[in-house]
Amino acid sequence: MSAARRFLTRWLALSRKEVIHIVRDVQVVYMALGMPVVLLILFGYAVSFDLERLPIGVVDQDGTPASRHLTEAMTAGDAFEVRERLSDASELESRFRQGKLKAGLVIPEGYGRKLARGTVSESQILLDGADGTTAGIALGYAMGMSQAESRRMLESSGLAPELAIQDRVRLRFNPGMKSAWFIVPGLIAMILSIMAVMLTALTVAREWERGSMEQLFSTPVGRLEVILGKLAPYVVLGMVQVLLVVTMGTVLFGVPVRGSLWLLFGAALLFLVGMLGQGLFISVATRNQQVATQIGFVTSMLPTLLLSGFMFPVANMPVPLQVLSAVIPSRYFIVVLRGVLLKGNGVDVLWPELMALAVFALVMIGLSSARFKRRLD
Amino acid sequence: MAVAPPNPEHAPAVLEARAIHKSFGRMKAVCGLELAVHAGEIYGLVGPDGAGKTTSIRVLAGLMGADAGEARVDGKDPMRDRVAVRERIGYMPQQYSLYGDLTIDENLAFFADMFCLPEKEYRERADRLLALTRLERFRSRRADALSGGMYKKLALSCSLLHRPRLLLLDEPTNGVDPVSRREFWDLLGEFTHEGMAVLISTPYMDEAARCHRVGLMHHGRMLVEGRPGELVRGFPHSVLRAVGGDREGLTARLGVHPRVLALSPAGSRVRVVVERGGEAEVRALISEQGATCEGAVPDFEDLFLARLREEES
Numbered sequence: 001m002s003a004a005r006r007f008l009t010r011w012l013a014l015s016r017k018e019v020i021h022i023v024r025d026v027q028v029v030y031m032a033l034g035m036p037v038v039l040l041i042l043f044g045y046a047v048s049f050d051l052e053r054l055p056i057g058v059v060d061q062d063g064t065p066a067s068r069h070l071t072e073a074m075t076a077g078d079a080f081e082v083r084e085r086l087s088d089a090s091e092l093e094s095r096f097r098q099g100k101l102k103a104g105l106v107i108p109e110g111y112g113r114k115l116a117r118g119t120v121s122e123s124q125i126l127l128d129g130a131d132g133t134t135a136g137i138a139l140g141y142a143m144g145m146s147q148a149e150s151r152r153m154l155e156s157s158g159l160a161p162e163l164a165i166q167d168r169v170r171l172r173f174n175p176g177m178k179s180a181w182f183i184v185p186g187l188i189a190m191i192l193s194i195m196a197v198m199l200t201a202l203t204v205a206r207e208w209e210r211g212s213m214e215q216l217f218s219t220p221v222g223r224l225e226v227i228l229g230k231l232a233p234y235v236v237l238g239m240v241q242v243l244l245v246v247t248m249g250t251v252l253f254g255v256p257v258r259g260s261l262w263l264l265f266g267a268a269l270l271f272l273v274g275m276l277g278q279g280l281f282i283s284v285a286t287r288n289q290q291v292a293t294q295i296g297f298v299t300s301m302l303p304t305l306l307l308s309g310f311m312f313p314v315a316n317m318p319v320p321l322q323v324l325s326a327v328i329p330s331r332y333f334i335v336v337l338r339g340v341l342l343k344g345n346g347v348d349v350l351w352p353e354l355m356a357l358a359v360f361a362l363v364m365i366g367l368s369s370a371r372f373k374r375r376l377d
Numbered sequence: 378m379a380v381a382p383p384n385p386e387h388a389p390a391v392l393e394a395r396a397i398h399k400s401f402g403r404m405k406a407v408c409g410l411e412l413a414v415h416a417g418e419i420y421g422l423v424g425p426d427g428a429g430k431t432t433s434i435r436v437l438a439g440l441m442g443a444d445a446g447e448a449r450v451d452g453k454d455p456m457r458d459r460v461a462v463r464e465r466i467g468y469m470p471q472q473y474s475l476y477g478d479l480t481i482d483e484n485l486a487f488f489a490d491m492f493c494l495p496e497k498e499y500r501e502r503a504d505r506l507l508a509l510t511r512l513e514r515f516r517s518r519r520a521d522a523l524s525g526g527m528y529k530k531l532a533l534s535c536s537l538l539h540r541p542r543l544l545l546l547d548e549p550t551n552g553v554d555p556v557s558r559r560e561f562w563d564l565l566g567e568f569t570h571e572g573m574a575v576l577i578s579t580p581y582m583d584e585a586a587r588c589h590r591v592g593l594m595h596h597g598r599m600l601v602e603g604r605p606g607e608l609v610r611g612f613p614h615s616v617l618r619a620v621g622g623d624r625e626g627l628t629a630r631l632g633v634h635p636r637v638l639a640l641s642p643a644g645s646r647v648r649v650v651v652e653r654g655g656e657a658e659v660r661a662l663i664s665e666q667g668a669t670c671e672g673a674v675p676d677f678e679d680l681f682l683a684r685l686r687e688e689e690s
């Protein structure tokens with residue numbers, strides 16, 4: 001038998017054995033297919049940054065057509081919903097305390113009159129600042145809407161609009177500023193990396209703990225064969241997960257697929273091999289299932305959450321963290337996901353990220369088989 | 378019974394070990410192991426817990442590097458010539474090492490693939506091994522659902538698939554019932570006929586008697602080595618069997634007697650190994666305790682217990 005035939009024979013046998021381990025341990029199957037679904041739903045809805053129907057109280061002390069117009073404009077979108085109409089601004093405070101309202105719009109008396117005279121008229125927006133994130137986003141909405149409203153009025157009154165800076169901001173790729181579009185690609189990367197690392201973190205350590213490694217190492221098997229044999233079944237399982245989460249992302253959260261799915265799956269394959277390799281490396285190095293699980297979880301979830309650009313843009317990080325993020329594969333995978341899904345980017349744009357993913361995968365497999373000692377001492 | 382070829386020591390040595398040392402930190406697990414096992418020979422490595430049997434076998438299998446000394450399997454170094462050596466050895470570790478969630482057939486097929494056996498050869502070999510071990514009926518049973526004895530026979534079969542030149546067995550019959558133990562040894566006899574060399578470690582003295590040669594290990598050192606029959610015949614001390622009397626008082630007194638080398642209660646009797654020349658003295662002591670006493674033929678256990686005792690004092 002040629003060396004290549006021997007390699008293939010052993011690789012295949014090791015993969016087949018690993019598949020048997022997986023399918024006979026129903027828990028692994030449940031975990032592999034159930035967890036991504038649960039995580040995506042949980043995080044997808046919980047981490048949503050969208051403001052939908054934030055309860056607002058309106059104190060209209062002016063009562064003119066102009067003030068009614070402002071109220072309508074403010075609450076035209078889905079962001080605010082008029083929950084109460086109050087007569088005095090002081091009542092807002094107690095509603096905030098009770099949590100009944102998150103925002104208030106106060107239009108003082110004389111608003112319409114000043115407007116008609118062409119002088120500056122004021123309205124007041126109050127926000128419950130206890131929930132900083134919500135307040136920040138609400139503020140953004142409110143400012144945007146009042147600016148749009150004043151520009152509209154300036155234009156209709158023919159008052160020199162060209163004097164002001166005309167910033168016509170248009171959001172490309174995600175015009176509705178839907179946070180799901182932004183979050184789901186990051187979530188996909190996070191879920192896949194946690195799952196991949198955790199699945200393989202256990203495999204080698206389990207063989208050490210159960211004693212089968214000693215028997216295996218007394219045969220002529222090579223370490224690359226063992227590593228690849230362990231990898232192959234999990235790559236297949238991982239690709240099923242990719243299919244699952246991408247489908248859910250588009251169906252549940254309406255994330256578009258503007259680019260090539262083949263490119264997406266190709267990138268996912270590279271990413272998976274890298275993360276599975278990371279899990280294997282941890283398993284090989286620790287030889288202990290419990291330690292491997294803990295290290296696996298921390299090294300897959302935290303970097304993806306904090307350093308990959310999922311939550312916080314890489315460009316805003318302190319330089320040392322930016323450097324660190326360069327070796328986090330999720331960073332590149334998220335760029336590819338957002339690129340393919342939202343922007344319809346192709347290989348011409350994404351090749352540096354694809355290269356980075358491929359390098360990481362190769363390094364991880366190389367490291368785990370180098371670190372994999374066929375010795376018991 | 379393992380029937381010895383006329384003189385396996387004259388066959389070529391399949392396994393040789395010279396002055397092997399291995400320590401774990403300050404613990405010297407193996408000190409200067411010298412060993413040769415020839416084709417067709419069963420060599421028994423006997424010793425109490427922690428004697429260094431497992432460590433020796435692992436070093437010889439190339440699973441651990443020795444600190445000093447050299448090992449040769451068919452003239453090849455297990456650490457440097459890993460693949461060649463691994464193709465020549467069959468190894469059965471002390472602890473459970475097969476895949477519990479795989480069936481008998483799946484385990485066999487897996488290990489056959491690790492040795493890249495051609496399909497046809499694997500089928501023939503597996504069928505023969507399963508017939509010999511009488512495991513045929515259980516082919517689709519998972520390994521972790523087998524009894525202890527069946528599991529060991531499966532492990533033996535897995536290590537024999539590729540017709541190794543050298544078989545390394547680490548306490549293969551530990552925790553197995555006596556009937557299965559006998560079966561196991563009969564199987565071994567079959568395979569040594571084919572010229573395979575076997576190194577087997579065991580804590581059971583009766584098993585030592587079934588080997589062509591045995592070595593007694595203690596604290597990493599080889600204390601005695603030889604053919605079982607010759608060793609027993611050359612035993613210089615005598616053995617007494619004391620019956621009746623006050624057993625507790627008897628064992629207490631004998632236990633501290635300077636000429637008593639070993640003491641083992643066996644049912645209602647106490648077996649006593651007495652240093653040469655001390656027999657009269659000890660007989661007198663036994664009668665004093667109201668027990669009767671008779672001479673017995675020394676066996677292996679006596680020999681080893683006495684030797685361990687001499688070593689410790």
Ligand SMILES: Nc1ncnc2c1ncn2[C@@H]1O[C@H](COP(=O)(O)OP(=O)(O)OP(=O)(O)O)[C@@H](O)[C@H]1O
Pocket residue numbers: 376377401404405406424425426427428429430431432433471580
């Ligand atoms: N991997 C290891 N690390 C540290 N110490 C070890 C290791 N393996 C064995 N030892 C120590 O070396 C000594 C010899 O152990 P070894 O397992 O070789 O004995 P043994 O004769 O096989 O005993 P047993 O009958 O218990 O199997 C023991 O004291 C043991 O504690």
Ligand SMILES: [Mg+2]
Pocket residue numbers: 430431432471547548
């Ligand atoms: Mg042992």
